Amino acid sequence: MHPSSLTTTPAFQALASHYPEAREWHMRTLFSQDVDRFDRFSVEAAGLLLDYSKNRLNATTVQLLLQLAHERGVEERRDAMFAGEKINVTEHRAVLHTALRMPRNSILMVDGQNVIQEVHAVLDHIQAFTDRVRSGAWTGHTGKPITDIVNIGIGGSDLGPEMVCRALRSFIHPRLTMHFVANVDGHDLDAVLAKLNPETTLFIVASKTFTTRETMLNAQSAREWFLARAGEAALPKHFVAVSTNTKAVRDFGIDPENMFPFWDWVGGRYSVWSAIGLPVALAIGFDAFAEFLGGGHAMDQHFRTAPLERNMPVLLAMTGIWYRNFFGSTSLSIAPYHQDLSQFPAYLQQLEMESNGKCVTIDGVAVDYSTCPVVWGDVGTNGQHAYFQLLHQGTTMVPVDFIAALKPAHDLPGHHTVLLANCFAQSEAFMRGKTADEVRAEMRAQQIDEAEIDVLIPHRTFPGNHPSNTILMDTLAPATLGALIALYEHKVFVQGVVWSVNSFDQWGVELGKVLAKTIETELIGNAHPKAHDSSTNALIARAREALGR
Ligand code: F6P
DSSP states (O other): OOOOOOGGHHHHHHHHHHHHHHHHOOOHHHHHOOOTTTTTTTEEEEEEEEOOOOOSOOOHHHHHHHHHHHTTTTTHHHHHHTTTTOBBTTTOOOOOOOGGGTTTTTTOOTTTEEEHHHHHHHHHHHHHHHHHHHOOOOOOOTSOOOOEEEEEEEGGGTTHOOOHHHHHHGGGGOOOOEEOOOOOOOHHHHHTTTTOOOGGEEEEEEEESSOHHHHHHHHHHHHHHHHHHHOOOGGGGTEEEEEOOHHHHHHHHHTGGGGEEEEETTTTGGOOGGGHHHHHHHHHHHHHHHHHHHHHHHHHHHHHHHHHHHHHHHHHHHHHIIIIIIOOOOOEEEEEOOOOGHHHHHHHHHIIIIHHOOOOOSSOOOOOOOOOEEEEETTTGGGGGTTTHHHHHHHSOOEEEEEEEOOSSOTTHHHHHHHHHHHHHHHHHHHOHHHHHHHHHHHTTOOOOOOHHHHHHHHHHHHOOEEEEEESSSSHHHHHHHHHHHHHHHHHHHHHHTTTTTTOOOOGHHHHHHHHHHHHHHHHHOOOOOOOOHHHHHHHHHHHHHOOO
């Protein structure tokens, strides 16, 4: 087992002694002293290149970080996860999203069952169904092919499929329009329903538990909308479910024949590879979905077998540990320089923050160190014109992950060159900064007056030394996207092991759910509730007034 505190491990202590020296280095100097820095600090795997050379580290730092990973048992925990051990100890579950992307001929026994056989049986069902919908053989109740697919789900039952469908937009069947409804705010569903023809719409009700309040209410409302226009007999052609809960699916009125199951060993935020990926398979076709799974599997193989010093998820994770636990950085910004990855930061927010946003160790002991940073971001170049100012000249160090594809999926001349130039320029600017001498020389060349130069120098100087990683792929395609998602899944896993938290539960979301249930009845009940604090009581009273209670 791990020592209960990260901070007492030998490698952590060695890093703590190394940190005061490392904090003083400027990356400009590190690059000028070592012409091979990129070669030394970059790695390629599964169609991705990770350049981590623009980080505040040297070979000793990396060696100590990897020693820390090793001391915390990363290899041992990784092997336990892949072997199907019940590493999600608070829910007594195995963690096997990796099994969802394993080839058909593999064998992985869990509780006496070869789960790979079950996985491929569901994949076969998905293939048969998606082929029919895409070819037009599956029709709506009036005989017309499906044109609109509405996924109703939230959290992991929404973010993954929505992000992937957006990312692979250029692969979507031309007849199909994908819609995603997650929010219980009726404005979400209302706006989507307004665009739909019930004759040609397929609803997917996606919920691991099939009890999530938001999803169930949205699904009920969609069902009522549909029944009012098409009648009960038409329902089986237009409603399918993805869930682990067959009984609840049946109770909802969906034939289990039209249900695509998955298993409790698939966490919600790791479920896009399972039947939760049904909208993806419908949108891009089963063959492309299989390529997506293949990309994830290629990254799994790399993570499983590459030595720590060439292991991409481990290196990505450990640079994050360096900033979070030694430099004290509080957030991580994700900057995809690809419009089709616009949902990727939101996807990673759930993946990273729901997994590692924990304050007790897996043994239930309060941590005395920081865990997951706040993850946020937006596409480049948009972010440059909004919040990058703070990243360049603010008072907080925010490490950035840049993500880009070398080739675009469009043929508009010029755009991609400008995009990539900006991406590379930003990471260079973060690293180099701009000295007072450089500012002075530049302004003198523009013949600006010396007094004005003295006034402006502090404002136009950039400290630089801001760390970033850059992840490049050839094109954003099913396989590279699969590898990218799996890269971050394993990064999160490694960080969870180092922090000794359970990355696979999410008890923290329960309290609000329970309180919301009570308040929901109080908002519409007869008696005015007084049991809350004065703030909550007053807010409920305002809402009751507005609702005419
Ligand atoms: O409340 C959090 C959560 O449980 C997530 O972990 C999950 O992805 C989401 O809700 C949706 O859950 P379900 O798929 O069971 O509806």
